[in-house]
Amino acid sequence: MLIIAGYITVPPEDRDQAVATFADLVRRAREAPGCLDVAITADSVDPGRINNVERWRSWEDVDAWRAQARAPEVTILTDHVRMYDASNERSPF
Structure with a gap:
């Protein structure tokens, strides 16, 4: 499994609109194979x-998704998003 996690920063006055702009991308990604x-x-x-x-199930799934994702354009000030390989999964509770 791959985990992509972190955050980006945007101008504060643009944040809520940027999140709303990503809603369609999130819906489509959740339906993508391997998501x-x-x-x-x-x-x-x-x-x-x-x-x-x-x-994501695999890098191939991420790569296939990115090839057709059509991510919206937003003004990103900083990017602190990283990808991790996860070999073990269990509940933290």
């Missing part, structure tokens, strides 16, 4: 931060 989950959300504390969490 286990995707969430792109406004941060509850920082008005310029957008959190991103994705789980």
